Amino acid sequence: MNRLWRLLRRVRAFVVRDFRLALSYRLQFFFRILEVLLFVTTFFFISKIFAAGAVKEFTQWQNPLAAWITGLAVMSYFMTGFSSLANSIRQEQAQGTLEGVLMTPVSVQTFVLASSAYDFVQVTFTSSLYLFFGWLFFGVRFQGNYALALLFLMLTTLVLASIGILSASFAMVFKRGDPFGLLLGITSTLFSGVLFPPQLIRQYAGPGVASISRALPATYGLDGIRRVLLEGQTFGQVREPLLTLLVFLAVLMPFSLWVFARAVRRAKHEGSLIQY
Amino acid sequence: MIAPHDTQQPARPAPQTVTPAADARPAAAIRIARLAKTYPVPLARVKQFFRRKTDGPTEALRDVSFDVREGEVFGLIGPNGAGKTTLTKIVATLVQPSSGTVAVHGLDSVRDEERVRAQVGLASAEERTFYWRLTVVENLLFFARLHGLTDAAARTRINELLELFELTPLARKRFGTLSTGNKQRMTVARALLNRPPVLLLDEPTRSLDPLAAARMRALITQLAATEKVTVLLTSHNLPEIEELCARIAVISRGRIRAVDTPASLRATHKQTERVTLAVRGLTPAGVEQLLASAGEQLQVTAHGDAHVVTFTRVADDDRLDRAVRALQRAGAQILSCDVERATLLDVLETFEQEAAGATQAQGGRA
Numbered sequence: 001m002n003r004l005w006r007l008l009r010r011v012r013a014f015v016v017r018d019f020r021l022a023l024s025y026r027l028q029f030f031f032r033i034l035e036v037l038l039f040v041t042t043f044f045f046i047s048k049i050f051a052a053g054a055v056k057e058f059t060q061w062q063n064p065l066a067a068w069i070t071g072l073a074v075m076s077y078f079m080t081g082f083s084s085l086a087n088s089i090r091q092e093q094a095q096g097t098l099e100g101v102l103m104t105p106v107s108v109q110t111f112v113l114a115s116s117a118y119d120f121v122q123v124t125f126t127s128s129l130y131l132f133f134g135w136l137f138f139g140v141r142f143q144g145n146y147a148l149a150l151l152f153l154m155l156t157t158l159v160l161a162s163i164g165i166l167s168a169s170f171a172m173v174f175k176r177g178d179p180f181g182l183l184l185g186i187t188s189t190l191f192s193g194v195l196f197p198p199q200l201i202r203q204y205a206g207p208g209v210a211s212i213s214r215a216l217p218a219t220y221g222l223d224g225i226r227r228v229l230l231e232g233q234t235f236g237q238v239r240e241p242l243l244t245l246l247v248f249l250a251v252l253m254p255f256s257l258w259v260f261a262r263a264v265r266r267a268k269h270e271g272s273l274i275q276y
Numbered sequence: 277m278i279a280p281h282d283t284q285q286p287a288r289p290a291p292q293t294v295t296p297a298a299d300a301r302p303a304a305a306i307r308i309a310r311l312a313k314t315y316p317v318p319l320a321r322v323k324q325f326f327r328r329k330t331d332g333p334t335e336a337l338r339d340v341s342f343d344v345r346e347g348e349v350f351g352l353i354g355p356n357g358a359g360k361t362t363l364t365k366i367v368a369t370l371v372q373p374s375s376g377t378v379a380v381h382g383l384d385s386v387r388d389e390e391r392v393r394a395q396v397g398l399a400s401a402e403e404r405t406f407y408w409r410l411t412v413v414e415n416l417l418f419f420a421r422l423h424g425l426t427d428a429a430a431r432t433r434i435n436e437l438l439e440l441f442e443l444t445p446l447a448r449k450r451f452g453t454l455s456t457g458n459k460q461r462m463t464v465a466r467a468l469l470n471r472p473p474v475l476l477l478d479e480p481t482r483s484l485d486p487l488a489a490a491r492m493r494a495l496i497t498q499l500a501a502t503e504k505v506t507v508l509l510t511s512h513n514l515p516e517i518e519e520l521c522a523r524i525a526v527i528s529r530g531r532i533r534a535v536d537t538p539a540s541l542r543a544t545h546k547q548t549e550r551v552t553l554a555v556r557g558l559t560p561a562g563v564e565q566l567l568a569s570a571g572e573q574l575q576v577t578a579h580g581d582a583h584v585v586t587f588t589r590v591a592d593d594d595r596l597d598r599a600v601r602a603l604q605r606a607g608a609q610i611l612s613c614d615v616e617r618a619t620l621l622d623v624l625e626t627f628e629q630e631a632a633g634a635t636q637a638q639g640g641r642a
Contacts (some may be wrong), residue, residue: 006424011420017407017414024409026452058482096404100466103368104422105394271315271336271362 018118156221162252169263304343305506311376351521397467408452
């Protein structure tokens, strides 16, 4: 309990630090809000092209605007889980602040977790904005069990954070952004159904290419959240994507933590932990 | 004098080889035992696969052993690339040793690294370790929280430190707007946030003005004397090292060449000293005749209506005393007397030459 309390206090320290840093760029904060509003507005007008209605088969896409803003909101959350950990290490290494942080009694693991915490706070805010603007200005209505949607969100974020930890391990050893991670991010955006139903890939590119979708955790996360929020499906109906995400998590999380511990050891052995 | 584990050393008065395991003194604040660090070639196998040329592993430290006692200000001197920074970073747990151990108050720097970091404050000369867009207080508050201080305790401590380092008027200024000297004060202030019993200071006065540097030196002395803080001080400022440090380790090419008090190091490495007397009331010939047996390399030069007499003597022998008596008996007025002793620079140069010689000899044998 004491350890958890100490961890939370440290996480708070990082969140406060990053909030203060964000405050020093006030305009950027307002531009981000404006950007989300413009995105939602743009997608609202694009959705009007499909005013005649989507193909019945794509049940989640009957209201394309709702599907898009859910996709964008959730995907930005997933991408944060995926990229924030590596970015935080790279940023601290590049700024030279890693030495100062690592001279405090904070483990590298705690540091990585805590220094990405603000990104999650921030993305929670911007993701909520997508949904809020859709609801407030464009009549998008959500239904279903919000707690279940949140469970999907957390599970998928954790799975992607596991991949993010692998990416952070890469950044720690090789001192550069993870190119495989970047590829995975782009692939997820294309194949996970952020902007269009993944079933279309099967129709146009065949089952081989479509199988890429099934290998991506984000596909299950997005599918589950849309099924809950847009179709009102229950726990029993979304059991399959939920179990798939749990399997992803059970495999990826221990593996990524093991790789990360090795990467930290290697960087310390090479004396390159705080090097840019 | 302690000259640990250097079999290449030429004969020197009573070098005492120390193996820390056999050292029966009470637990030291920092105990370094047979420490070695060789930086491997990063991604060596990948580079080999692509047949890229590499320089091979870099040996930064070899068989380094010494203790720093509690409440001691201990200096580490050596030329650039000697291994000072690597040694400091190993003590600070930022780099892992290849072999050997570092214990801080009995805690192993590898196995107990988090607890060691709670004991150690590092003030490096690197000012980029702060967040430049945050204010002085915001920076210190962040690091204090990471040390586990509550907000109230952190603010009290920060106020104390701002006062101590004369940074209070700058508390709300962004770190990036501070002068280099004030940034340096911040690194030391941050190192003291959690009142660590061990301080690692790297060039703590490098960018300070002379007055601020003097105050910093006084503070370091005070911390060691009154709060029993152990200080491992790395600096190229040899007079400062000499002023502050009870003992000094000379490091060269990754090896500790000697550990001793500044006075002993000087005496060991240069046993002669140059004496300069300003004398009035005698002719140059008279002075030369009187002091013919005073010491070697006697020189007499006119300087206005006085004469400057210089000679070399063995440190602390009676030749100066005899020379002064002889001059006074002859009715000369002694205007001033200076004794130029060996400096730490001489010591450093000697060790570096020896190390270079040893390396060449090894190369020749190979």
